[in-house]
Amino acid sequence: MAHHIENDFQQTAEIPKPQTKAIWRTFFILVGLTALEFLFAFTMDAGTARNAIFIILTIFKAFYIVAEFMHLKHEAKSLIWSIIIPLALVVWLMVALLAEGSYYYESITNYFK
Amino acid sequence: MSTSTTLEAPKSGTWDGGNEPMKASYGKLMMWFFLLSDAFTFGAFLIVYGLTRHAHTPYTGEAEAFTFSTEWWPIPEKVFNAFPGFHGVDLPLAFVALMTMILIFSSVTMVLAVEAGHRMDKKDVEKWLLWTILFGATFLACQAWEWTHFIVGTDEGMLLPDGTTYHGASMAFNQYGPPLFANLFFFITGFHGFHVFIGWTLLIVAFISTVNGVYHKRGHYEMVEKIGLYWHFVDLVWVFVFTFFYLI
Structure with a gap:
C-alpha cells in the first residue's frame, strides 16, 4: 500500500x-x-x-x-480593515469604563464622607 | 409570447460571487472573525480590570514600604515575585518573564511549522509542531505553578485587624489586596490558560494528522496555518495580559 x-x-x-x-x-x-x-x-x-x-x-x-x-x-486590504476597524469598539469601551471607574471612586470617597 | 431570449451579461464585480474577494479560504476567514470576537471577550476582561482598578484606592506610598492590605490595590511586582526553587527570595516579575519568553518561543516554532507547511516539508512540520507542543506544555506547567503559589500564599501573608494572619487567595478573600484583585487574576489568566490548553490540544491533533500524512495527501497544510493563527492570537493576548496585569 x-x-x-x-x-x-x-x-x-x-x-x-x-x-x-x-x-x-x-x-x-x-x-x-x-x-x-x-x-x-x-x-x-x-x-x-x-x-x-x-x-x-x-x-x-x-x-x-x-x-x-x-x-x-x-493579506487583502479588505480583510485587514475588516479586522482592524471593529477593534475601535474596544477602544471606546476602554475609555468609557475607565472614566466610569474613576467616577465611581470619586463618588465613594467624596460624596459619603 | 416571447420568442427571443435576452442573454444577461454575467456579473463579474468583486462582490458578485464566484471568487474570493479577500483572497483567503473560508476556513481562514472564519478563524479571523472568530479571533476578532475573542479579542472582544479578552478586551472586556482587561477593561473590567482597568475599571476595577480605577474604582479602588491606589497605593501612593514608597514602593519599598509596601505592605499587603485590602485598603489599596497591590503593586503587581510585589505580588508576582516568587520563582520555583527560590523560596522567600524577592525576584519581581522574573517568573512571568520566563513565561513570556516561553510563549514567544512557541510562537516562533509555530510560524516555522506554517512555513514548512507551505513548502510541503512533512519532516519540518512535524519537528516544529513538536517544539510548539513542548513550549505550550511548559507554559501550562508554569501557569499551574503560578496559580498554586498564588492560592497557597506567602509565609508573611496579610495581618488582619483581629491579630490573625491570612495566607493565599480564594474567590472570597486574599492576602494581596481587595477581593476583586484575586477574582480578576483567576478569571483573566484562567481564561487565557484555557485558550492555551485548547490550542495545545489542537496542536496535538495536527501533529498526529501530519504524522499520518493527512495534510500531505490533501495537498496543503492549511489546517496547520489555521491553528497557527489561533496560537499566535493566544500569544497576542498574553502580551496584553502581561502589560496590563503584571507591568502597570
Missing part, C-alpha cells in the same frame, strides 16, 4: 529551502521590546509616563505578532 501514484508529484519534487529570515527578525524584535519593558519596569518610577511607555511598546509587539506571525500585513 502507500505507493499510490496520485498526488505523488509533491513527494518526488524537491523540497525548497526554508525562508526563515523574516521570522527570526520578528522574533528578535519581540524579545528586544520585552527586554525594554523590563528595563523600564526596574529603572523608572511607576506613573503615567511609565504606563504610556508600556502601552506603546505593547502596541508595537502586537503589531509585529499580527502583521508578521499572523501574516495580516500580506
